[in-house]
Amino acid sequence: MTLMNSTLLINLKLQGIILFLAAIMFSCNQPANSTEEIVSEKQPYVFSTPEWSKNANIYEVNIRQYTKEGTFRAFESHLPRLQNMGVKILWLMPIYPIGEKNRKGSLGSYYAVKDYKAVNPEFGTLEDFKSLVKKAHEMGFKVILDWVANHTAWDNQWIYNHPEWYSKDSLGNMVSPFDWSDVADLNYDEKSLWDAQIDALKFWVTEADVDGYRCDVAGMVPLEFWEKARYELDQIKPVFMLAEAEEVAHHEKSFDMSYAWELHHIFNKIAKGEKNANDLEAYFYKNDTAYPLHAYRMAFITNHDENSWNGTVTERMGEGGEAFTVLTYTLPGMPLIYSGQEVGLNKRLEFFEKDQIDWDDSSPLILFYSKLNQLKNNQKALWNGEYGSPMIRIKTTNDEDVFAFIRGEGIDQIFTIVNLSDDIIETTFSGGDHFGSYQEYFSGEEITWDGKTTVSLQPWEYRVYLSK
Numbered sequence: 010m011t012l013m014n015s016t017l018l019i020n021l022k023l024q025g026i027i028l029f030l031a032a033i034m035f036s037c038n039q040p041a042n043s044t045e046e047i048v049s050e051k052q053p054y055v056f057s058t059p060e061w062s063k064n065a066n067i068y069e070v071n072i073r074q075y076t077k078e079g080t081f082r083a084f085e086s087h088l089p090r091l092q093n094m095g096v097k098i099l100w101l102m103p104i105y106p107i108g109e110k111n112r113k114g115s116l117g118s119y120y121a122v123k124d125y126k127a128v129n130p131e132f133g134t135l136e137d138f139k140s141l142v143k144k145a146h147e148m149g150f151k152v153i154l155d156w157v158a159n160h161t162a163w164d165n166q167w168i169y170n171h172p173e174w175y176s177k178d179s180l181g182n183m184v185s186p187f188d189w190s191d192v193a194d195l196n197y198d199e200k201s202l203w204d205a206q207i208d209a210l211k212f213w214v215t216e217a218d219v220d221g222y223r224c225d226v227a228g229m230v231p232l233e234f235w236e237k238a239r240y241e242l243d244q245i246k247p248v249f250m251l252a253e254a255e256e257v258a259h260h261e262k263s264f265d266m267s268y269a270w271e272l273h274h275i276f277n278k279i280a281k282g283e284k285n286a287n288d289l290e291a292y293f294y295k296n297d298t299a300y301p302l303h304a305y306r307m308a309f310i311t312n313h314d315e316n317s318w319n320g321t322v323t324e325r326m327g328e329g330g331e332a333f334t335v336l337t338y339t340l341p342g343m344p345l346i347y348s349g350q351e352v353g354l355n356k357r358l359e360f361f362e363k364d365q366i367d368w369d370d371s372s373p374l375i376l377f378y379s380k381l382n383q384l385k386n387n388q389k390a391l392w393n394g395e396y397g398s399p400m401i402r403i404k405t406t407n408d409e410d411v412f413a414f415i416r417g418e419g420i421d422q423i424f425t426i427v428n429l430s431d432d433i434i435e436t437t438f439s440g441g442d443h444f445g446s447y448q449e450y451f452s453g454e455e456i457t458w459d460g461k462t463t464v465s466l467q468p469w470e471y472r473v474y475l476s477k
Contacts, residue, residue, distance in 0.1 A: 022311050032444065036162055054236065054240045056262065057261070058303060059220075059248070060150060062098070062151075062249055063394070063396040064097075064386050064396070065097035065098050065151070066098065066338075066344050066346065066385055066386075067100055067307065067345050068097075068098065068099055069100045069102065069345060070099055070100065070348055071102050071347075071366075072101060072132050073131070073363065075087065076365065078366075079132065079138070079363065080131075080133045080137070081104075081133040081137040081141045082140075082256055084141065085140075085141055085144060088150070092106070092148050093379070094375060094382060095386060097150065097151065097152050098150070098345070099152045099153070100153050100251070101155060102119050102140060102313060103154075103225075105119075105123065105124060105125060105154075105157075105171035106127050106130065107122070107123060107124070107129060108121040108161070108162020108163055108192075109162075110162065110164040112361075113178055113191045113361045114359075114360070114362050115362055116363065117191065117361060118360065119155070119156050120155075120225060121161070121163075121192050122165060123162045125212075135216075138217060139216070139218075142217050142219060152219050152220055154222055155225060156222040156224050156225060158195070158230045158234070159195060159226045159229045160185070160192035162193075167205070168183070168193060173196075175193050176195065184341050186226075189224065191220075194276060197230060197231045206238070207237065207241050207242075211245060212244065214245045214248065214471055220249050221250050221265075222250055224250065224252050224253060226255040227252035228252070228259075232256075232258055235252075235263035236263045238263070239290060250263060251265065251268075251307065252266070252268070254267055255267045255268050255269065259300050260300060260301055260303070261301075265305055266307050267305075267307065269307055271292060272292055273308075273315075275288050275289060275292055276336070280326040285409040287408055287409060289412055290474075291462060293340070296341075303395050305343050305393045306342040307343050308337035308340065308343065308345065310322055310330060310333045310334055310337060310433065311325075311347045311350055311354075316347060317357055318357075321356060321357060322355075323355055327431075331469070332427050332470070335427060335473065336427060338384060339391060341397060341400055341416075343392070344385065348366060350374075351372070351374055352368055352374055353369070353372055354366060380450070384473070388421070388423055389421055390416040390421050390423050391416060391423065398421075399416070400414050401442060402414045403424070403439070403440060403442060405436045406410060406437050407436040409430055410430040410432065410434050411426065411436050411466065413443075415423065415443055419476065420476055421476070422445070422476040423473070423475055424458070424473075424474040425471070425473050427469075428467065429469070431468045433466065435464070436463065437462070437463045445458060445476055446477040447459075448474065449473065449475075450473040450474070455477070456474065458474075
């Protein structure tokens with residue numbers, strides 16, 4: 010190699026080094042990775058469920074029907090009662106202005122959103138809502154909002170300003186999802202829609218300090234949208250996200266909790282004699298196999314949809330309402346209370362009209378739910394997701410009718426027995442996992458369980474034993 014060639018090679022190497030260093034400096038001055046890159050398969054975003062939710066229950070608030078006034082200010086007066094009852098998370102049904110075009114009934118559906126960044130004037134003002142959230146936080150509650158990402162009212166401004174954001178039929182006409190004629194379906198093939206939705210989601214976190222969202226018909230919105238939304242919301246503050254769905258994939262990058270719809274339907278069918286206690290065991294085997302440990306499942310005996318469209322607790326579950334409620338608190342999952350459930354709400358609330366809840370402050374159910382919330386809060390075995398203990402069924406001589414199980418071990422063990430039938434049952438228990446001394450949580454009765462212990466259970470009777 011000649012001297013000239015050697016010099017040329019050195020110069021080329023020096024130029025390469027300079028270009029390499031320049032590229033590094035250029036990349037350092039570039040903005041951070043986009044959301045799409047961060048939540049890509051190469052760099053998956055893994056969210057953390059807020060620790061404050063580990064032993065929480067959730068309470069669904071129907072502002073319209075809660076008080077005579079149907080306002081945020083009027084609902085505030087109930088916060089001390091709910092605090093005394095041990096409620097932790099307040100989920101407010103949609104608070105946004107309701108569309109007038111194609112409205113159902115005189116007041117319309119909460120889920121026909123006219124403006125994602127405003128407050129329904131029937132409920133009060135934005136300042137009223139901020140005041141409610143602030144007071145709730147001061148009293149130890151967390152507040153999540155109901156979010157309707159799948160559709161809007163027919164007079165939402167997006168209809169006029171961004172018609173490309175809506176689904177259309179073969180003739181180019183906007184369409185409703187299913188038979189929901191008061192709303193228009195959104196088209197998530199349009200990525201600019203994603204930005205508008207996420208901007209609106211951020212608004213309530215930054216402006217009102219809400220703690221997360223319950224997401225309506227979450228399974229009808231692309232999973233990738235929820236993943237992007239969760240990432241961007243968590244950059245503001247850690248949020249709690251509940252999906253009205255039960256898709257396993259939702260728990261990977263977007264949602265902390267999903268609906269345990271199948272469990273609810275099993276409850277209803279057991280009450281009607283169409284299923285039995287063995288079906289509960291099969292359900293939890295499937296659930297534990299399919300869902301990750303960190304996944305919360307929301308357990309419930311009623312909610313706004315069930316109450317208005319499918320019947321009251323008494324209509325669907327007869328005398329079994331309390332028994333199934335005990336299961337929502339002692340089986341794995343986060344228990345839900347719907348407005349009025351704690352006083353035995355026994356009417357189907359009108360969905361599109363005013364229909365005030367009749368609050369019976371003397372109802373013994375208030376103490377019942379207070380004790381259950383206290384149990385959930387204090388007993389680590391009953392905590393949510395991976396914070397709690399697995400459920401182990403205890404076999405009986407009447408497995409079709411009696412569901413018995415333990416959670417936890419040692420002094421933290423809880424032994425639950427529920428008669429899921431209309432019959433008086435006398436039963437014995439096999440195995441030794443439940444052996445030991447206990448105190449029944451509701452009655453205070455003390456008992457020592459061994460291989461010879463039998464129990465007689467009245468129809469729909471429940472017992473919850475805490476180890477001593």
